[in-house]
Amino acid sequence: MHTLRRFAAPRAPRQERCELCGVPVTEGNHRHLVDTEQRSLACACTPCALLFERPGAAHGRFLSVPDRYLSDHDHRIDDSAWELLQIPVSVAFFFRNTALDRLVALYPSPAGATECELDPSTWQTVLGVSRLSELLKPDVEALLLRRTDGRAECYLVPIDICYELVGRMRRLWQGFDGGAEARADLQAFFAHVERRAEAMEGERRP
Numbered sequence: 001m002h003t004l005r006r007f008a009a010p011r012a013p014r015q016e017r018c019e020l021c022g023v024p025v026t027e028g029n030h031r032h033l034v035d036t037e038q039r040s041l042a043c044a045c046t047p048c049a050l051l052f053e054r055p056g057a058a059h060g061r062f063l064s065v066p067d068r069y070l071s072d073h074d075h076r077i078d079d080s081a082w083e084l085l086q087i088p089v090s091v092a093f094f095f096r097n098t099a100l101d102r103l104v105a106l107y108p109s110p111a112g113a114t115e116c117e118l119d120p121s122t123w124q125t126v127l128g129v130s131r132l133s134e135l136l137k138p139d140v141e142a143l144l145l146r147r148t149d150g151r152a153e154c155y156l157v158p159i160d161i162c163y164e165l166v167g168r169m170r171r172l173w174q175g176f177d178g179g180a181e182a183r184a185d186l187q188a189f190f191a192h193v194e195r196r197a198e199a200m201e202g203e204r205r206p
Contacts, residue, residue, distance in 0.1 A: 016030060016043050017043065018043060018044050018045040018048055019033075019042040019043050019044065020033075020042070020044055020045075020048045021045065021047075021048055023045050025043055025044070025045050029045055029046050030043065030044075030045075031043075031044045031045070031046055031048075031049035031064065031065065031067075032044060032049075032065040032158075032160040033048075033049060033052055033062045033063060033064055033065065034062070034063045034065060034139050034140050034159065035061065035062055036060065036061055036062070036063060036098065036099060036139060037061050039097075039099060041065075041159075041160055041163065042062070044064075049064045049065075050064070051064075052064040063139055063140050064140070065140045065141075065158045065159055065160050066137065066140060066141060066158055067158060068141075068156070068158070068198070069155060069156070069157050069158075069193060069196040069197040069198060070132060070135065070155065070156040070197060070198055070199075070200060071153070071154070071155050071156075071194070071197035071198070071199055071200065072130055072131050072132050072154060072156075072199075072200045073153065073199070074200070075129070075130040075131065075132070075154060076151055077126060077127075077145065077147075077151060077152035077154060078150065078151055078152075079150055079151075081125070081126045081152075082126075082147055082152055084122050084125060084126055085105070085116070085118065085122065085126055086116060086117075087105070087107055087116055087145075088107070088116075089107050089108070089109070090146060090147040090148065091107060091108060091144075091145065091146050091147070091165070091186070092105060092106065092107040092116070092144075092145050093105075093106055093107070093142040093143065093144045093145065093157075093162040094106075094118070094123070094127065094142060094143045094145075095136070095138070095139065095141065095142040095143070095159055095162075096136060096138040096139070097138070097139060098138045098139055102120075103118060103120070103123055105117075105118040105123075106162070106166075108165055108166040108169040108170070109169070109170075109173075110169075110170060110173045111170070112166060112170055113163065113166045127143060127154070130143070130154060131200055132154060132155075132156040132200070135156060136156060139159070140158070140159050141156055141157065141158060141159055142156075142157055142158075142159050142162045143155070143156060143157075144156075144157045144161075144162055144165075144193065146190055153190075155193055155194075155197050157193060157197075161193070165186075165189055168185055168189065169182055169185075169186070172185055
């Protein structure tokens, strides 16, 4: 599978640089672009990322990854709905890929991002009625789901953090169930997402 595999692979620590202008990028000046031709993520400084927020920039090849996090706790996904998705683990993310002209469903695994075939009617039944799905920007944002205690929470997030999660799980996973370190890291990751997420108007926080 070619989808953004480079970003999910373990990497040695190094100085990140903007892949467009070459300047070093730091945590506070580090954005990502989706390269729609190569189907990969590119590191970018903030000024370069801002250039590609304009529609039609670079003929649409590069798309700036937004920085918005949204939640809709009022949209409940119970066990029966989750079973329709046929996702074998408790975490998955979904995005619209314009190059493939379809929705892509992926989940983290010890081997990296694993794709799950998803029937369009299933998507519509489980997630299509969510207010978040109506706001989802193709290629650059994803619906991130986590199943706990008989229900699944759904967030709209930047696509790059989904691949960050894939890389973290691949690096930390041990044994059959992932191990204590991977579970703790997953809990911390979603706590961060929940803190960042802005509630939809009228939503009741849990």
